[in-house]
Every structure is written in C-alpha cells, then in structure tokens.
Amino acid sequence: xxxxxxxxxxxxxxLSAGARVNYVLKGVPASPGIVMGKAFVLSFDEVxxxxxxxxxxxxxxxxxxxxxxxxxxxxxxxxxxxIAVAESKTASTIIDSYLMIVKDPxxxxxxxxxxxxxxxAEAAVAHEFDVHRSLLNGAKDPVLRSRVQDFxxxxxxxxxxxxxxxxxxxxxxxxxxIASSVTPQDMLFFRETQTLGFVSEIGGINSHTCILxxxxxFPAVIGIRNAKQIIQHNAMLIVDGYSGVVIVNPTExxxxxxxxxxxxxxxHRQKLGGxxxxxxxxxxxxxxxxxxxxxxxxxxxxxxxxxxSGIGLVRSEFMLIQRGAYPTSxxxxxxxxDIAERAFPLPVTIRAFDVGSDKFRLGIPHHEDNPALGxxxxxxxxxxxxxxxxxxxAVLRASEHRNVKFMIPMISTLEELEESRNMIEHCKKKLRAxxxxxxxxxxxxxxxxxxxxxxxxDSFAQSADFLSxxxxxxxxxxxxxxxxxxxxxxxxxxLHPAVLRMVRMVVEAAKKYNKVVxxxxxxxxxxxxxxxxxxxxxxxxxxxxxxxxxxKQRILNVSHSECQRLVERLENCTTTQEVxxxxxxxxxxxxxxxxxx
Amino acid sequence: xxxxxxxxxxxxGMHTRPAAMLVxxxxxxxxxxxxxxxxxxxxxxSIIGVMTLAAEQGSELALQIEGxxxxxCSSAIIELFETGFGEQ
Numbered sequence: 001x002x003x004x005x006x007x008x009x010x011x012x013x014x015l016s017a018g019a020r021v022n023y024v025l026k027g028v029p030a031s032p033g034i035v036m037g038k039a040f041v042l043s044f045d046e047v048x049x050x051x052x053x054x055x056x057x058x059x060x061x062x063x064x065x066x067x068x069x070x071x072x073x074x075x076x077x078x079x080x081x082x083i084a085v086a087e088s089k090t091a092s093t094i095i096d097s098y099l100m101i102v103k104d105p106x107x108x109x110x111x112x113x114x115x116x117x118x119x120x121a122e123a124a125v126a127h128e129f130d131v132h133r134s135l136l137n138g139a140k141d142p143v144l145r146s147r148v149q150d151f152x153x154x155x156x157x158x159x160x161x162x163x164x165x166x167x168x169x170x171x172x173x174x175x176x177x178i179a180s181s182v183t184p185q186d187m188l189f190f191r192e193t194q195t196l197g198f199v200s201e202i203g204g205i206n207s208h209t210c211i212l213x214x215x216x217x218f219p220a221v222i223g224i225r226n227a228k229q230i231i232q233h234n235a236m237l238i239v240d241g242y243s244g245v246v247i248v249n250p251t252e253x254x255x256x257x258x259x260x261x262x263x264x265x266x267x268h269r270q271k272l273g274g275x276x277x278x279x280x281x282x283x284x285x286x287x288x289x290x291x292x293x294x295x296x297x298x299x300x301x302x303x304x305x306x307x308x309s310g311i312g313l314v315r316s317e318f319m320l321i322q323r324g325a326y327p328t329s330x331x332x333x334x335x336x337x338d339i340a341e342r343a344f345p346l347p348v349t350i351r352a353f354d355v356g357s358d359k360f361r362l363g364i365p366h367h368e369d370n371p372a373l374g375x376x377x378x379x380x381x382x383x384x385x386x387x388x389x390x391x392x393x394a395v396l397r398a399s400e401h402r403n404v405k406f407m408i409p410m411i412s413t414l415e416e417l418e419e420s421r422n423m424i425e426h427c428k429k430k431l432r433a434x435x436x437x438x439x440x441x442x443x444x445x446x447x448x449x450x451x452x453x454x455x456x457x458d459s460f461a462q463s464a465d466f467l468s469x470x471x472x473x474x475x476x477x478x479x480x481x482x483x484x485x486x487x488x489x490x491x492x493x494x495l496h497p498a499v500l501r502m503v504r505m506v507v508e509a510a511k512k513y514n515k516v517v518x519x520x521x522x523x524x525x526x527x528x529x530x531x532x533x534x535x536x537x538x539x540x541x542x543x544x545x546x547x548x549x550x551x552k553q554r555i556l557n558v559s560h561s562e563c564q565r566l567v568e569r570l571e572n573c574t575t576t577q578e579v580x581x582x583x584x585x586x587x588x589x590x591x592x593x594x595x596x597x
Numbered sequence: 598x599x600x601x602x603x604x605x606x607x608x609x610g611m612h613t614r615p616a617a618m619l620v621x622x623x624x625x626x627x628x629x630x631x632x633x634x635x636x637x638x639x640x641x642x643s644i645i646g647v648m649t650l651a652a653e654q655g656s657e658l659a660l661q662i663e664g665x666x667x668x669x670c671s672s673a674i675i676e677l678f679e680t681g682f683g684e685q
Contacts, residue, residue: 106643139651
C-alpha cells in the first residue's frame with residue numbers, strides 16, 4: 001500500500017533558496033500530533049542485490065560471513081526488544097515478530113543452501129526474501145499484503161550488516177526524521193534520541209511502523225513521494241499528523257498558527273489529565289464504547305483528539321450542503337478516504353445520504369405534503385439507484401484499510417435492506433472487475449428509526465451486521481409528533497415510555513443474534529439518559545466530539561448494576577413524567593438544568 | 598497422521614500476530630505441522646511460511662500433522678483457529 005498524492009505548492013526553486021514560503025506537502029496522516037523542528041534527512045545507500053557468485057572454495061567463508069551478520073541482526077533486535085518491553089505491549093509484540101522472522105530456521109537453512117550452491121551471501125539473502133515477498137504480495141487482503149514491508153526491512157538490515165554497516169540512525173535531538181522508509185526498530189532508536197516525529201516516502205498506515213508510532217504518540221506523516229529530495233537537511237518543518245500535512249520553510253505567521261494549534265491540543269490534554277487515557281468503564285467494570293458523530297474530515301480530527309473509540313456516524317449528506325449538488329463517486333471517495341485515514345485505526349461508520357424533502361431536498365422529484373412520511377432515506381436511494389451506486393462504490397473503495405462500515409437510514413421493511421445488499425454486491429462485482437481494492441466483508445448496518453424497524457428488530461438483527469438507534473426520529477414516529485411543530489412539542493419526548501420500550505426491544509433482539517447496537521441520536525448525549533441506556537444494555541454511544549469527555553467522566557462514576565435497577569423501575573412507568581421522576585432520583589446531585597439539556 | 602480443514606474466522610486474517618502465535622504453538626510439539634492453501638504447502642513452524650499463506654478472513658486451510666504428539670498438537674492448533682487467535 002503505497003501512496004502517491006503529493007501536492008506541491010510553490011516551485012522547488014523557492015525552496016532551495018531557503019525562503020519562508022509555506023511549501024505544503026500532502027501525505028497520509030499516520031500518527032496524530034503536531035511537531036515543529038529541523039529536518040534530519042536520513043540517507044542510506046540503496047541496497048541493490050548483487051548477482052555475484054561465490055567460488056566453490058569460498059563457500060565456507062561465505063556461510064560464516066552470513067552467520068556473523070545474522071547473529072548481529074538477532075542481537076540488535078534483542079536489544080530493541082529490551083527497549084520495546086519497557087515501551088509497551090504493542091512495541092514488544094511487533095519487535096518480537098521481527099525477531100521470529102530473522103530467527104526462522106527454514107529461512108536460515110534456505111539461505112545457507114543458496115550460498116552452498118554458489119550464490120554470495122548478499123544475493124542469497126536478497127533472493128530468499130524476494131521469493132517470500134512475491135508470495136505475500138499476491139495476497140488478496142491489502143492489510144496482509146502490506147506486511148511485505150516487514151520482509152523488506154529485515155532483508156535490507158541483513159544486507160547492510162553483510163556490508164558492515166551499523167545502524168546509522170543517530171538522528172539529532174529535537175529533529176524530524178525524513179526517510180524513504182522507517183522500520184519499527186528505527187522507531188525505538190528515534191525515541192532514545194528524542195526525535196520529534198518522522199516523514200516517510202513509503203509505508204502504509206497499517207504497517208507495523210505506523211502502529212508503533214501511534215502507540216508511542218510519535219507524530220508521523222507517510223506517503224510523501226520524493227520527500228528526501230524535496231526536503232533539505234536542516235530545513236524548518238511543521239508536521240501535522242492529524243491532517244497529513246507537512247509544511248516546509250513555514251512563514252512566521254504559519255508557525256504561529258501551528259504553535260497555537262499545538263498548545264491548544266496540549267492544554268486540552270493537560271486539562272483532562274488522565275481522563276483521555278482512561279478506558280471508559282462503569283465503576284463495576286462494564287465497558288462502554290464512546291463514538292463521535294461527525295460531518296467533515298476536519299471533525300474526525302477533533303474526535304480523535306477527544307479520545308473517541310471510533311466514528312459512530314458520518315452524516316454524508318453534509319457534502320450535499322457544501323457542494324449544492326450530488327458529488328461524483330470520485331469526490332465522495334476522496335472525502336470518505338480522508339475521514340477513514342484520519343480516524344485510522346479507529347472504525348468509521350458512514351451513513352448513506354439521508355435526504356428528505358424536509359431537509360436535503362436535492363433530487364426529490366416533487367413537493368411532498370408530508371415529507372417526514374415521504375420519499376426519504378433509503379426510499380430515496382432506491383428510487384435513485386444511480387446516486388446510491390456512486391455512493392456505495394465510493395464507500396467500498398474507502399474501506400481499503402478495513403476500518404469502514406456502511407449504514408442505511410430510514411429502513412422500514414426487510415426488502416429495503418435486501419435490495420440495498422443486492423446493490424452493494426453489484427458494486428463489489430464492478431470493483432472486482434476493475435481490480436479495485438476494498439473490504440470484501442464491509443459491515444452493513446441499519447438505522448432503527450421507524451417503529452416498524454424497532455418492532456421487527458428480531459428479523460433485522462439477523463440480516464444486518466449492526467444496528468444503530470436514531471432516537472430523535474424513532475420518538476417522532478412512535479409518538480406521531482412532528483418535533484418541529486410547537487403545537488405538539490410537549491408530546492414529543494425521546495424519554496416517553498413507548499420509545500423506551502422500543503429501544504429495549506431492539507437491544508434484546510441484538511443481544512439474541514450477537515449484534516452490536518448503538519445509539520446515535522440526541523439521547524446518547526442526554527445527561528439524564530446515560531444511566532438508563534447503559535442499564536438497558538446499550539454499550540455504544542455516539543455523540544458530538546465535544547461531548548465525549550464529559551460523557552466519559554459521567555460513565556466512570558456510574559455502576560452498571562445500579563443502572564440495571566433503574567431500568568427495572570422504569571419498566572413500570574407509564575408516563576414521561578414518571579420516567580423523569582425516576583431519572584431524577586438517581587441524579588439528585590446534578591443540576592436541574594441537566595435534565596432539560 | 599491427522600488431517601483437518603481449518604478456517605480463518607477473525608476479521609484481520611492471519612496477520613503477523615496470529616502467525617507468531619501459531620508458530621510458537623506448533624513449535625512446542627515434536628510433530629511435523631503443515632498447512633496447505635490452494636496447493637501451496639508450508640511448514641507451520643516457519644513464521645515466514647505462515648505469513649506467505651496470506652490467509653484472509655473466511656479462507657480455508659488444510660492442516661496436516663504427523664508425529665508422536667499429533668493428537669494433542671492438533672487439538673491445540675484447531676482450538677487456536679476456532680477462537681480466531683483471540684481476536685474478533
């Protein structure tokens with residue numbers, strides 16, 4: 001998985017003159033964070049495998065030479081493993097796998113055999129690894145395929161050692177490393193020399209190096225082609241690991257902006273203290289997953305900073321407002337890919353266009369007297385298969401790294417789900433024929449927002465991969481109340497017992513078929529509803545990025561068993577008023593205002 | 598000799614961590630352990646071999662075990678596959 005989408009702003013001549021020009025390079029955001037500092041360009045000799053042969057009388061020497069290089073490679077990794085163990089479990093697992101590859105007895109034997117039959121040590125190592133590389137490179141799965149980098153790293157290290165090169169990664173303190181490729185082993189040494197971050201020309205966001213960078217909180221941008229040529233040694237750099245942007249020779253103004261951005265993120269982290277790092281669990285150990293609802297790629301960044309566990313809802317129709325037209329499949333692909341990459345490795349749920357003549361009326365053929373009950377959500381998408389198909393293809397293409405899910409809004413019949421699945425299969429077939437990569441197992445879920453879907457949750461839970469309850473619409477339809485109509489606004493309440501019963505039905509059904517169910521409506525972020533939802537058995541809540549930490553704080557203070565007792569009491573409630581009274585009883589310490597929030 | 602078909606159930610497939618787990622487990626036994634996919638056979642005690650199977654979710658592999666401890670070895674390995682290497 002190599003990227004190539006470097007965007008160049010002014011011309012290279014400006015850059016070599018050392019002018020402050022804000023030369024912007026766009027790569028792939030591989031590990032979040034912002035760093036500023038001088039570039040340290042790592043240059044190695046390119047390893048070209050020699051075709052030299054070994055004369056028969058020199059075979060024994062050649063085998064010894066390989067054995068010595070091999071021994072050094074093992075001890076280097078052993079040392080890296082010692083550092084890695086102190087660093088984290090992720091780090092030690094990755095280095096350990098490198099060690100296993102180097103020590104693989106079949107490989108050692110096969111390389112020795114190659115030398116015995118006349119190859120020199122370098123050629124034997126290169127050819128041996130190249131065979132395995134090409135096998136793995138044929139993998140259908142892009143994530144598995146990306147592991148060829150591990151083989152490359154080890155091969156290159158062995159060949160460098162055969163040529164008596166020691167690790168020359170002594171990057172200076174407070175610099176940003178620019179390299180063609182970075183290995184996990186390099187990462188650990190960068191840490192020791194207090195390097196700030198790195199920019200690489202190749203690599204995938206799934207690579208072990210990037211996993212380690214994220215784990216170590218080491219900002220990184222990858223996939224900037226020719227970075228080593230474009231970026232001069234000691235040039236001033238800004239690396240924005242949130243957006244994947246690298247700015248070379250930034251102006252004072254830009255530096256100032258990024259310093260502010262950096263200190264804001266830092267302030268945020270300090271203010272929240274340990275909260276960001278903490279796992280979201282109730283006092284009695286029930287794990288709750290907090291996800292973010294977003295509209296744009298920029299918001300994905302906010303969600304990541306706030307420490308969410310994924311994006312629970314991407315409202316794709318936001319693109320329609322921005323553009324005032326249906327974007328092409330390619331435009332959508334770039335948009336979704338951007339979100340998926342910024343959030344990676346966290347999962348991202350993209351909801352299909354949720355249009356309707358009361359909100360985004362684009363493409364709706366005629367005026368509707370009753371838009372809430374009209375051509376909307378999946379009904380519209382099936383009416384316009386051309387639009388739906390473009391979107392499905394774009395989402396599939398963005399699923400390349402396997403962190404994307406697709407969600408269908410406004411489902412009220414099983415046929416709608418079945419037809420959607422057929423469309424998705426059709427699009428997969430098309431992409432396969434074009435040799436485009438995507439996740440064959442893209443999870444397809446549905447929004448539960450009509451009473452029909454809630455009442456039939458048992459059937460939907462069997463055929464959908466996951467369920468997400470949209471409480472606003474569900475309440476509106478269950479109570480037959482237009483929530484924008486002030487004449488009936490007092491009837492509309494998402495905490496009405498009828499709505500709660502439906503939510504419970506959905507949770508029961510999901511549990512029965514072992515499917516995940518989340519809540520992404522306003523109720524998820526409603527201060528009074530948290531205990532109730534947890535008690536009902538909802539362990540995934542998706543809210544605005546700004547609410548995540550507040551919600552986390554609250555969950556850390558509630559007990560699951562207490563929530564369950566609350567729900568038992570709520571079962572007997574027959575009016576919204578009674579529900580509120582019960583909720584208030586466990587929320588006495590909270591301000592009255594919270595309940596109305 | 599024991600022959601069995603095993604299936605990759607975890608979503609990420611047989612990436613490096615599961616491959617390492619499998620190799621470590623297989624190496625505990627004296628039996629010879631082979632895995633075959635589409636006519637391509639590898640030694641399950643070689644991590645590079647296991648990785649190059651490139652077994653994604655849903656793929657099926659033929660497991661072949663021969664040796665004194667083949668019974669305990671095969672049940673341990675089958676369990677590892679069935680539990681998705683401890684992943685979802």
